[in-house]
Amino acid sequence: MRKLALSDEVLLQIEQPARYIGGEVNAVMKNKEDVDVRFAMCFPDVYEIGMSHLGIQILYDMFNQQEGVWCERVYSPWPDLDKVMREKQIPLFALESQEPIRDFDFLGITIQYEMAYTNILQILDLSQISILAKDRTEDMPIVIGGGPCTYNPEPLADFFDLFYMGEGETVYMDLLNLYRSNKAAGKSRKEFLHKAASIPGIYVPSLYEVTYNEDGTIQSFEPIEKDVPKKVEKQLVMDMSNTYYPKAPVVPFIKATQDRVVLEIQRGCIRGCRFCQAGMLYRPTRERDVEVLKETAATMLKNTGHEEISLSSLSSSDYSQLQELVNYLIDECDRRGVNISLPSLRIDSFSLDVMSKVQDIKKSSLTFAPEAGTQRLRNVINKGLTEEVILEGAGKAFEGGWSKVKLYFMLGLPTETEEDMKGIAHLAEAIAERYYDIPKSERNGKCQITVSTSFFVAKPFTPFQWASMFPQEDYVNRAKIVKSEIRSQLNQKSIKYNWHEPQVTVLEGILARGDRKVGQAILSAYKQGAIFDAWSEYFHMDVWEKAFNETGLNTDFYILRERDTSEILPWDFIDIGVTKEFMIKQWEMAKAEQVTPNCKMQCSGCGAGRYKGGVCIESKN
Amino acid sequence: MRVRIKFTKTGCVQYVGHLDIMRYFQKALRRADFDVAFSEGFSPHMIMSFAAPLGVGVTSQGEYFDVELRTVSSSADMVKALNETMVEGVEIKSIRQVPDTKKDKAMTMVGGADYLVTLKDAIIIKDWADKFAAFMEQKEIVVIKKTKKSETSLDIRPLIHRWKVENENALYLRLCCGSENNLKPNLVLESFYAFLQTELPAFSYHVERIDTYTKDFISLGELGEIIE
Numbered sequence: 001m002r003k004l005a006l007s008d009e010v011l012l013q014i015e016q017p018a019r020y021i022g023g024e025v026n027a028v029m030k031n032k033e034d035v036d037v038r039f040a041m042c043f044p045d046v047y048e049i050g051m052s053h054l055g056i057q058i059l060y061d062m063f064n065q066q067e068g069v070w071c072e073r074v075y076s077p078w079p080d081l082d083k084v085m086r087e088k089q090i091p092l093f094a095l096e097s098q099e100p101i102r103d104f105d106f107l108g109i110t111i112q113y114e115m116a117y118t119n120i121l122q123i124l125d126l127s128q129i130s131i132l133a134k135d136r137t138e139d140m141p142i143v144i145g146g147g148p149c150t151y152n153p154e155p156l157a158d159f160f161d162l163f164y165m166g167e168g169e170t171v172y173m174d175l176l177n178l179y180r181s182n183k184a185a186g187k188s189r190k191e192f193l194h195k196a197a198s199i200p201g202i203y204v205p206s207l208y209e210v211t212y213n214e215d216g217t218i219q220s221f222e223p224i225e226k227d228v229p230k231k232v233e234k235q236l237v238m239d240m241s242n243t244y245y246p247k248a249p250v251v252p253f254i255k256a257t258q259d260r261v262v263l264e265i266q267r268g269c270i271r272g273c274r275f276c277q278a279g280m281l282y283r284p285t286r287e288r289d290v291e292v293l294k295e296t297a298a299t300m301l302k303n304t305g306h307e308e309i310s311l312s313s314l315s316s317s318d319y320s321q322l323q324e325l326v327n328y329l330i331d332e333c334d335r336r337g338v339n340i341s342l343p344s345l346r347i348d349s350f351s352l353d354v355m356s357k358v359q360d361i362k363k364s365s366l367t368f369a370p371e372a373g374t375q376r377l378r379n380v381i382n383k384g385l386t387e388e389v390i391l392e393g394a395g396k397a398f399e400g401g402w403s404k405v406k407l408y409f410m411l412g413l414p415t416e417t418e419e420d421m422k423g424i425a426h427l428a429e430a431i432a433e434r435y436y437d438i439p440k441s442e443r444n445g446k447c448q449i450t451v452s453t454s455f456f457v458a459k460p461f462t463p464f465q466w467a468s469m470f471p472q473e474d475y476v477n478r479a480k481i482v483k484s485e486i487r488s489q490l491n492q493k494s495i496k497y498n499w500h501e502p503q504v505t506v507l508e509g510i511l512a513r514g515d516r517k518v519g520q521a522i523l524s525a526y527k528q529g530a531i532f533d534a535w536s537e538y539f540h541m542d543v544w545e546k547a548f549n550e551t552g553l554n555t556d557f558y559i560l561r562e563r564d565t566s567e568i569l570p571w572d573f574i575d576i577g578v579t580k581e582f583m584i585k586q587w588e589m590a591k592a593e594q595v596t597p598n599c600k601m602q603c604s605g606c607g608a609g610r611y612k613g614g615v616c617i618e619s620k621n
Numbered sequence: 622m623r624v625r626i627k628f629t630k631t632g633c634v635q636y637v638g639h640l641d642i643m644r645y646f647q648k649a650l651r652r653a654d655f656d657v658a659f660s661e662g663f664s665p666h667m668i669m670s671f672a673a674p675l676g677v678g679v680t681s682q683g684e685y686f687d688v689e690l691r692t693v694s695s696s697a698d699m700v701k702a703l704n705e706t707m708v709e710g711v712e713i714k715s716i717r718q719v720p721d722t723k724k725d726k727a728m729t730m731v732g733g734a735d736y737l738v739t740l741k742d743a744i745i746i747k748d749w750a751d752k753f754a755a756f757m758e759q760k761e762i763v764v765i766k767k768t769k770k771s772e773t774s775l776d777i778r779p780l781i782h783r784w785k786v787e788n789e790n791a792l793y794l795r796l797c798c799g800s801e802n803n804l805k806p807n808l809v810l811e812s813f814y815a816f817l818q819t820e821l822p823a824f825s826y827h828v829e830r831i832d833t834y835t836k837d838f839i840s841l842g843e844l845g846e847i848i849e
Binding site for chain 1 (some may be wrong): 631632633634636637638641644645647648649650651652654657659662663664665666677678706708709710823824827
C-alpha cells in the first residue's frame with residue numbers, strides 16, 4: 001500500500017480528501033531508483049480544475065514515456081488544507097509518490113490565467129522552495145513556467161528560474177539532457193541556467209536586464225551575457241498527427257470539471273479576431289489527421305471508461321474533416337452508450353442536424369458569440385459574424401424546434417460607443433422577433449435568450465496590446481446601459497442578462513500587460529493572504545489595492561494608457577512568428593474599422609508562414 | 622440480467638466517497654468492456670444499485686452493487702476482466718447472477734453489517750472492555766438524533782445485534798444497516814463515551830466493514846448463482 005503524505009486525521013478534516021491521494025486509474029507509478037530525473041508538473045489551481053487541463057495530460061504522457069524520467073502531478077491545496085500544512089509544516093508533495101516537491105529535479109508550472117499568479121507563490125511557499133529564484137540553493141528544483149501567460153512572463157520573472165515559450169512537445173528533452181550532463185559534470189545551477197538559455201524557446205529571466213525611462217516605460221531590455229540570445233523564439237509542433245497524445249489519461253476519482261475524453265482536433269485559429277491572444281499565439285493553424293483522431297478517440301474511450309467525449313479546438317467548424325469525424329463519433333458513441341459534447345459550432349444545417357442527433361432539442365441551447373453589438377464594432381475586432389448570419393442560423397434552429405439561445409459579448413472593447421452597447425440589446429431583440437415570426441401553433445412556447453457580457457482585457461501579442469482599458473466604475477456603467485436598453489425592448493421578458501463583476505477585469509489587465517516591477521505587488525498581495533484569486537469567494541480587491549500602494553505602483557500606468565507603437569513592450573523580446581509590423585497594421589485597420597480575411601480565404605502575411613506548415617501551406621495548394 | 626458484484630475497499634481509496642465510487646465503477650465496467658444495459662434517452666446511464674453507502678475514511682471487506690447486463694461471460698472470467706481495470710485498494714471478490722426483481726435489489730435487501738472498530742491509543746481507557754459490557758447491559762441506549770427540522774430520540778440498543786471485544790484495542794459490532802434502521806458504528810462509540818462521561822476525541826478510531834447482510838444476516842455475496 002502506498003503511504004500517503006497526509007495523516008488520516010488531516011485527510012478526514014478537509015474537504016474532498018481524494019484530491020490529495022493520487023493512485024487514480026492510469027496514474028503512472030515508477031520505481032524512483034530507476035529514474036534520474038524527477039519532474040513535478042503543476043497546475044496552480046484546485047485538483048478538479050487542474051486535472052481538466054489537456055496540456056498537462058499531454059506532457060505527463062510525454063515525460064513518462066521516457067525511461068529515466070518520472071513525471072508526477074501537483075495541484076494547489078485548497079485553503080482548508082493550506083492552513084493545516086502551514087500549521088504543521090507539512091511540505092507540499094506530488095500525488096504519485098507522495099514525496100516532497102522540494103526533492104524533485106524540476107517543478108514545472110503551467111500558467112493559464114493571471115488570477116492564478118498568487119497560487120504559484122503558494123505552491124513554492126508550501127513546497128518550502130524559495131519564492132524568489134535568486135534565493136534558490138543547489139538542492140532546490142529548477143522552477144519552469146509554461147502556458148499562455150508566459151507570453152508576458154515579466155510580472156513573474158522574479159519567481160521562475162526559466163520559462164518555456166511555446167508548445168511543450170518540442171524541446172523539453174533537450175532541456176532534460178542538458179540538466180543530466182550538467183549534473184554529471186558536477187556543475188552548478190547557475191551554469192545550467194546559462195546553458196539552457198541557448199536552447200530555442202527557453203527564457204532565463206535572470207540573464208536579462210531591464211532599464212526604464214523616467215515615465216516608467218522600458219528604455220532597454222538586454223541579455224547580460226554575450227552568448228544569451230536577444231530574442232526568444234516560440235516553439236511549436238509542426239506535425240500534429242505524429243506527436244504525443246495521451247492514449248490513457250488519468251481518470252480522477254472525484255468529478256473533474258472536464259470529466260470526459262478530450263480530443264484536440266487542431267491547434268490555432270484562422271479567424272484572427274483582434275482581441276484574441278490564442279488566435280495569434282498558436283499560428284499557423286494546424287490540423288490533426290482525421291484517421292488518427294478516430295483511432296485516438298476509440299482508444300481513449302476504452303482506456304478511461306469515460307461516458308462522454310468532447311472535441312477541443314479554438315474553432316471546430318473550421319476543421320476541414322469535421323463532418324467525417326463527427327459522423328464517425330456519432331456511430332461509435334451510440335454503440336458504446338457514450339455522450340458527445342459538441343463545442344460551440346457555427347450554426348448551419350450540418351451543425352443543427354448533428355445537434356439534433358446528440359442533444360435534446362428542448363433542453364439544449366444554441367450559442368452565438370458576436371462579441372460586439374454593432375457591425376461597426378464587429379469590424380473593429382475583426383469578428384466576421386454578421387447580424388444576417390446570426391438571424392439566419394437562429395431562424396433555422398427555431399424552425400427545427402430550438403427555443404433557447406445564448407449570446408456572448410464583450411464590453412469595454414477599444415472604440416466602443418453607447419450605440420455599440422445598446423446594439424447588444426437590439427441584436428437580442430431581433431433574435432427574439434425572429435422567433436415570434438414563427439406561427440404560434442408551430443413554436444414551443446416562449447423563447448429564452450440569455451445575453452452574457454464579460455469585460456475586455458487587453459492581452460500581449462494581440463493587435464489590441466496597445467489599447468487603453470477603463471476605470472472600474474466605467475465598466476459598471478457600460479453594463480448598466482446594456483441592462484436598461486434590454487429592459488426597454490418589446491420582447492424584454494424573453495431576454496435574460498448576465499454580466500461579470502469588473503474588479504477582476506482591472507486586476508487581470510494590470511497583470512496581463514505588467515512589467516517586472518509588478519512582481520513585487522504580486523508578492524506583497526500573496527504575503528497579505530491573497531490566494532485563489534480566480535475564486536470569487538477568495539478574491540479580495542482591497543488586498544491587491546494595498547499591495548499596489550505599498551509597492552508604489554501606479555496601476556493607471558498599466559491599464560489606463562494607450563501605448564505608442566514605438567514603445568518597447570515588456571514582451572517584445574519574444575518572437576511568436578507573427579510580426580510586430582503585422583500587429584501594428586491590424587491595430588490601424590481596427591481603428592479604421594476594416595476587416596482582414598481569414599487564413600483560408602487569403603494570406604495576410606502575418607509572419608507565421610515561416611514555420612512552413614499548417615494552413616500556410618494548405619491554403620496555397 | 623442482473624449480477625451482484627462484491628468488492629473490497631481498503632488503503633488510500635477509503636478517502637473516496639460513495640458517489641465517486643459509483644462513478645468509478647461506471648467507468649470501470651466500460652474499461653472492462655462489460656455488456657452493460659443502458660437506460661433510454663439522450664443521456665444513457667447504467668442501471669446500478671449499491672447496497673449500503675460507506676463513509677469516507679471507512680474501509681470494507683464486503684461491499685456490493687448490482688448492475689444489469691445484456692450478456693455475460695462466466696463469473697470467473699468477469700471477475701478477472703474487471704480486476705484488471707481496478708486501482709490499488711479496490712478488488713473484485715465475486716460476481717454472481719441474482720434475481721432481477723425489485724425486492725432482490727442490493728439496496729432493498731440490506732439489513733445489517735458487521736464492523737471492526739479499532740481504537741487508537743489516545744482513546745483507550747482502563748478496563749474499557751468491562752465498561753463496554755456494562756454499557757451494553759443497559760435496557761435501552763437512547764441517543765438524540767438531530768435532523769434539519771427536529772430532534773428525535775432513538776433507542777439504539779435493539780439495533781446492536783452482536784458485539785465482542787476482539788482484543789485490547791478492537792471491538793466487533795453487528796449492527797442494523799439499510800434504509801429502515803441504520804446504525805453507524807460511530808454513533809455506538811459516541812454513546813459509549815457519553816456513557817463513560819468521557820470526551821471522544823475526533824479521528825481517534827478506525828472503522829472497517831467486514832461484510833454486508835440481508836435482514837436475516839445472510840451475506841449478500843452468498844445469494845444468487847455463480848455463472849459457469
